[in-house]
Amino acid sequence: MRTLSGPRDYRGCRAILLDRTMLGKKILFTGFFLGLFVAQAISGANTEPNAAIDFSGIKSPIVLRGDSRTAYRDPAGLYHAGTFYLFYTLVRTQADGRIYSYTAVSTSRDLQGFSAPRIITPKGQHLNFSSPGNVVRFADVWVLCLQTYPRLNYRRGDKLRWANDKARLFIMRSKDLLRWSEPELLRVKGPDATAEQMGRMIDPYLIEDKDEPGKWWCFYKQHGVSLSWSYDLANWTYFGRADSGENVCVLVDDDEYVLFHSPGNGIGVKRSKDLKQWRDVNGLITLGQQQWPWAENRITAGVVLDLRKEPRIGKYLMFFHGGGPGKKKTQDNVDANCSLGIAWSDDLKNWSWPGKVPVPQGAEADAKNRRR
Numbered sequence: 557m558r559t560l561s562g563p564r565d566y567r568g569c570r571a572i573l574l575d576r577t578m579l580g581k582k583i584l585f586t587g588f589f590l591g592l593f594v595a596q597a598i599s600g601a602n603t604e605p606n607a608a609i610d611f612s613g614i615k616s617p618i619v620l621r622g623d624s625r626t627a628y629r630d631p632a633g634l635y636h637a638g639t640f641y642l643f644y645t646l647v648r649t650q651a652d653g654r655i656y657s658y659t660a661v662s663t664s665r666d667l668q669g670f671s672a673p674r675i676i677t678p679k680g681q682h683l684n685f686s687s688p689g690n691v692v693r694f695a696d697v698w699v700l701c702l703q704t705y706p707r708l709n710y711r712r713g714d715k716l717r718w719a720n721d722k723a724r725l726f727i728m729r730s731k732d733l734l735r736w737s738e739p740e741l742l743r744v745k746g747p748d749a750t751a752e753q754m755g756r757m758i759d760p761y762l763i764e765d766k767d768e769p770g771k772w773w774c775f776y777k778q779h780g781v782s783l784s785w786s787y788d789l790a791n792w793t794y795f796g797r798a799d800s801g802e803n804v805c806v807l808v809d810d811d812e813y814v815l816f817h818s819p820g821n822g823i824g825v826k827r828s829k830d831l832k833q834w835r836d837v838n839g840l841i842t843l844g845q846q847q848w849p850w851a852e853n854r855i856t857a858g859v860v861l862d863l864r865k866e867p868r869i870g871k872y873l874m875f876f877h878g879g880g881p882g883k884k885k886t887q888d889n890v891d892a893n894c895s896l897g898i899a900w901s902d903d904l905k906n907w908s909w910p911g912k913v914p915v916p917q918g919a920e921a922d923a924k925n926r927r928r
Contacts, residue, residue, distance in 0.1 A: 606638075606867070606868065607666075607868065608867070608868050608869075608870075609666060609667055609868050609869050610666070610668075611667075611871075611900060611908075613666070613668055614667055614668055614898065614910045615668075615910055615911075616910055616911070617843075617844060617848070617897045617898060617899070617909045617910045617911065618850065618895045618896070618897055619642070619664075619667070619670055619875070619895075619896050619897065619898050620642075620644070620662065620670060620673075620895060620896040621850075621895045622892060622893045622894045622895045623892065623893065624888075624892050624893065625648065625649040625892060626646070626647065626648055626649075626892060627645075627646075627647035627879075627890070627891055627892050627893065627894035628644050628645070628646060628647075628877060628894055628895055628896045629644060629645040629647060629686070629687075629857065629877045629894050629896075630644055630645040630686060630687040630688065630759075630803060630857045630877060631643070631644045631688075631857060631859050631875035631876065631877060631896050632644065632688040632689055632690050632691065632700075632859055632875075633690075633859055633861045633873065633875050634690070634691045634733075634861075635861060635863055635866060635869070635873075636733065638665060638868070639663050639664070639665060640663060640664045640665070640667060640670075641661060641662075641663055641691070641733060642661065642662050642663070642664070642670060642875060642896070643659060643660070643661045643688040643691065643700065644659070644660060644661075644662075644688065644877075644896060645657055645658070645659065645660075645686035645687055645688070646658045646659070646660040646673050646675065647686075647891050647892070647894070649712050649891065649892065652711075653711040653712040653713065654681070654710070654711055654712075655681075655707070655710050655711065655712060655887075655891050656679055656680075656681060656684065657684035657685070657686040657705055657707075658675045658676075658677050658679065658684075658685060658686070659675070659676055659677040659685045659686055659688050659700075659702050660673040660674055660675045660676065661673070661674050661676060661733075662674070667898065676728070676736045677702070677728075677736075677739070681706065681707055681708050681709065681710060682706050682708060682722075683704050683706065684704060684705040684706055684707060684719070685702055685703070685704055685705075685726070685739060686702065686703060686704075686705045687702060687703045687705065687758060687759050687760075687803070687857075688700055688701065688702045689701040689702065689759065689760045689761035689762065689775075689804075689805075690761055690762060690763075690805070690859070691733075692762050692763075692764070692772075694772070694789060697729045697730060697731055698729065698730045698731070698733055699727050699728070699729055699762065699789065700727065700728045700729075700730070700736065701725065701726070701727050701742070701760040701761065701762050701774070702725075702726055702727075702728065702739070702760065703723055703724065703725055703726065703757070703758045703759060703760060704719075704722065704723050704724055704726065705719040705723055705758065706719055706720050706722045706723060707719060707720070708720070712887065712891075713887075714887075716885060716886060716887055716890060716891075719756070719758065720756075721755070721756045722756070723756050723757060723758050724741060724742075724751060724754065724757060725741070725742040725744060725757055725758075725760040725774070725776055726739035726740060726741055726742060727739070727740050727742055727789065728740070742760065742774065742789075742792070743790075743791075743792055744757070744760075744774050744776065744782075744784035744792045744794065745784070745792070745794050746791075746792060746793060746794060747790075747791050747792070755778060756778070757776050757777065757778040757782070758776065758777045758778075758802070759776055759777040759802050759803050759804060760774055760775070760776045761774070761775045761776070761804050761805055761806055762774055762775075762789075763775070763806045763807075763808075763813075765785075766808045766811070766813065770787055771785055771786075771787055772785065772786050772787070772789060773785050773795075773806075773831070774786070774792065775804045775806055775815075776804075777800075777802045777803075777804070778797070779797045780797050780798055780799045780800045781797065781798050781799075781800035781804050781815070781817065782794070782795075782796070782797045783795040783796055783797070783798075783831060795831070796832070798826075798832075798834050799834075800815065800817045800824075800826065800834075801817040801818040801819035801820075801824060802817065802818050802856075802857075803817065803818040803856060803857040803858070803859075804816065804817050805817075805858065805859045805860055807860060807862050809862070809904065811829065812827045812828060812829050813827065813828045813829070813831060814826075814827055814904065815827070815828070815834065816858050816859070816860055818856040818857055818858065819840070820854075821840075821842070821845075821854050821855060821856070822840040822841055822842040822845075822855050822856075823840070823841040823842075823855065823856070823858035823874075823876065824836065824840055824841075825837050825838045825841070825904070838904070838905055841855075841858065841907060842855050843855060843876075843897070843899050843907060843909055844909055844911070844912060844913070845878070847913060848878060848880070848897075849880050849881050850878055850880045850881070850893070850895050851878025851879065851880050851895070851897065852879075852880035852881050852882060852883060852889075853878075853879040853880045853881070853882055853883055853884075853885060853889040853890075854878065854879050854885075854889075855876060855878050856876065856877060856878075856879075857876055857877050858874050858875070858876040859874065859875050859876070860872055860873070860874045860904070861873045861874075861875075864902075871900045871901060871902055872900060872901045872902070872904060873898070873899075873900050874898070874899045874900065874901070874907065875896055875897070875898055876896070876897050876898075876899070877894050877895065877896050877897065878894065878895055878897055879893065879894045880893065881893070897909070898910070
């Protein structure tokens with residue numbers, strides 16, 4: 557047996573051991589990244605940036621599922637640079653029973669899976685930033701509109717409670733859709749109106765005027781739906797109101813404004829050429845509610861993206877939230893067990909979703925008659 561006879565032999569042995577150690581690390585390092593590459597190749601086989609969306613590959617109408625301590629509500633969507641951004645209200649019940657609301661975001665490349673929630677607003681029951689309306693491009697930055705929904709000292713086991721009269725509208729700005737500015741109050745009743753004078757308001761939505769570029773409208777829930785306009789998103793002029801449910805979303809189609817809103821249950825549709833005279837169209841959209849226990853209480857907060865001109869998509873996309881089980885509103889289906897769902901359409905009249913089955917005769921009428 558060979559033995560070490562002096563310092564030189566020891567140094568030589570140590571060099572051999574170090575060489576072997578480094579070789580082992582290189583093998584492990586190479587193997588790790590090779591395995592990562594293979595895994596990405598397999599999981600991303602259908603998520604190439606320019607690959608068409610495979611709607612048949614979306615196996616569930618639920619894109620984010622709530623549970624006994626979590627509710628996903630009030631979605632807002634954006635498609636940019638090959639990525640779907642889904643903003644929403646995230647309601648969480650803490651271990652001590654306190655219930656908080658946040659605005660969070662998840663992303664997806666293929667609509668078959670969304671990332672874990674990333675909260676973008678501060679914590680506080682006096683704030684409860686929530687109900688993001690939409691994201692628009694203004695002055696070379698992204699602008700997200702949202703609300704506060706104060707519910708002070710609200711806990712699990714309390715009587716179901718809505719926001720107090722301090723609820724107001726805000727915007728946040730971002731250059732990259734990742735880092736967001738501090739929320740800024742939207743003074744939609746005019747620059748001279750104080751926050752106290754504006755009154756309770758929720759569910760904002762921003763859209764540029766179809767006939768006058770640079771003029772922006774803010775829709776929000778107050779006395780039905782109220783409207784204000786601005787050229788800089790800072791100085792607003794009140795315009796008026798119309799009969800409507802909550803969670804308004806507005807598109808332009810065939811030189812008309814198309815307004816989606818949420819009455820007691822389902823998603824209603826209105827059209828207008830001038831934002832003054834509105835007419836109801838298309839009946840009430842309830843999708844697959846009759847087969848969805850997770851949405852038994854209510855289908856609501858539908859937001860529609862016009863992605864017909866996007867080569868990967870070529871359709872309208874709708875995100876919405878459903879609450880259940882149970883037809884009576886409780887903490888169990890308002891502050892928990894709410895999930896975000898998905899549907900799509902070619903014409904805003906006929907909607908499809910994963911696992912679509914025929915709706916029983918009379919189900920649409922039954923859903924329409926249910927109210928909060």
